[in-house]
Amino acid sequence: MQDTAMSRWLSPLMAFCLSFMVIVGLAPSLGLQLDRQIDFWLLWMGTMIFLALPIIYLEIALAKRSKTTALNALSSLTRDADASQQWRLVGWLSVVFIAFLAGGLLSNIANITSSYTQLPVQTNVLFVICAVIAVGLSFISRQILVLFTAIGVITSLILSNMFGTQVQAWQVTPIEFKEWGNATILALVASGLGLGLYWQTSLSVMSQQDAASKATLPIWIAQLIAVAAFGYFAVSAQIPAYTILITAIFAAALLLQLAKEQLKQRHVVLLIQFIVLLAGLFVWAIPQLTAVLNSILMLWGLIICLIYSIFVGWIMKISHLRKALNFSGEVFYNLWRIAVRIVLPLSIILAIVSYLGQLI
Known part of the structure; x- marks a missing residue:
């Protein structure tokens, strides 16, 4: 009973912490600043309602049906759907991506910290030090990791506003196609959706x-609260830069632990577990690859969400998740299914096109 009660607050608190931290890490690569553009935040709200909400329902429904972690569950889910084993690849893409995301989070926040401090080490060396600490912390209790990450997020928010964060007035700017892609990345990739974390x-x-x-x-x-909090956050002094880096270490440790648990439940050999996790994490230590890796991170995260939406919307049998979702009315189930089958795939494809257009 105590474990169940703990789990009730663990997932929402983890969602707030990880969403906030990954958004802070991804924001510079997306060009998101504290500009408070009404048009962008309205687009973001739309993606949270029409894209993020359906895919969270997707994750929870698959959890209820499979009763095991994502990587392990895909074996039974594909058998139930009489689907090709190739669909199980999305589970491997997701678990490797979790370690890759942890590396990106640490790398980008280490870069932010270096720009506001005078640490006597190069940024890639700082990243390696933080990554080694995160690997060590990944072995402690998950509840402790979530708690310290939450304390770090709240502390960073307070210190950010104490040390001169300037919040501009809300403004309306022309809506651009790239804003849709950035809003989708913010809602899906930065929230960790499709990775099986929740x-x-x-x-x-x-x-x-x-x-x-x-x-x-x-x-x-x-997750809504996390993005709203980000709207009032910016690193503008040494002290909040240090606190956000320390928080990033705990967040990365949490991500690594979650990925490790999925590999363990899939009965992956321990040596392979460490190779997968450490490769995804430490590839970010190569400074010349940072820009390329950030682009891969955005696209990889969107592709995982796209594969899950196609698998659930078009490959799984129509009745498989109805009982797991247990909506109060059939109309809600039909709306969710339309979102997963049509709205999500088309929107993610448009977001990918938008992001690729920004790279060209």
Whole structure:
């Protein structure tokens, strides 16, 4: 009973912390600043409602049906759907991406910290030091990692506003196509959707709940709060730069632990586990690759969400997730299915096109 009660707050709190930290890490690569553009934030709100919310329901419904972590679950899910084993590849793409995301988070925030401090080490050396600490911390309790990450996020927000963050007035700017892509990345990739993170942290709660909404909505609301908090955050002095870096180490450790758990439940050999996790993490130590790796991170995250939406919307049988979702009315299930089958894939493809256009 105590584990179940703990899991009820663990997933929403983790959603807030990880969403906030990954957004802070991805923001410079997306060109997102504290400019408070009304048009962009309205686009973001639309993506949170029409894209992020359906895919959180997707994760929780798959958790309820499979009763195991994402990587391990795809074996049974593909068999139930009479689908090709190639669909299981998305699980491997996701678990490797989690380690890759942890590296990107640490690398980008280490760069931010270096620009506001006079540390006597190069940025890539700072990253390696932080990454080694994160690997060590990944072995401690998940509850402790979430708690310290939350403390770090709140502390960073307070110190950021104490040390001169200037919040500009809201303004309206012309809507551009690239804003749609950035809003989609903010809603899906930065929120860690499609990676099975909330899937695995909600497993112990699933047996206690009939409707998926009881687990889904707290996670979604926590992500809304995280992005709203980011709107009032910026590193503008040494002290908040240090606190956000320390917080990033705990967040990266949490991500590594979640990926490690998925590999362990899939009965992957311990040596292979460490090779997969350390390769995804330490590839970011090569400074010449940072820009390329950031682009890969954005596209990789979107592709994972795209594959899951196609698999669930078009490959799985129509009745498989109806009972797991347990909506109060058939109309809600039909709206969710339309979102997963049509709205999500088309929107993600447009976001990919938009982001590629920014790279060219």
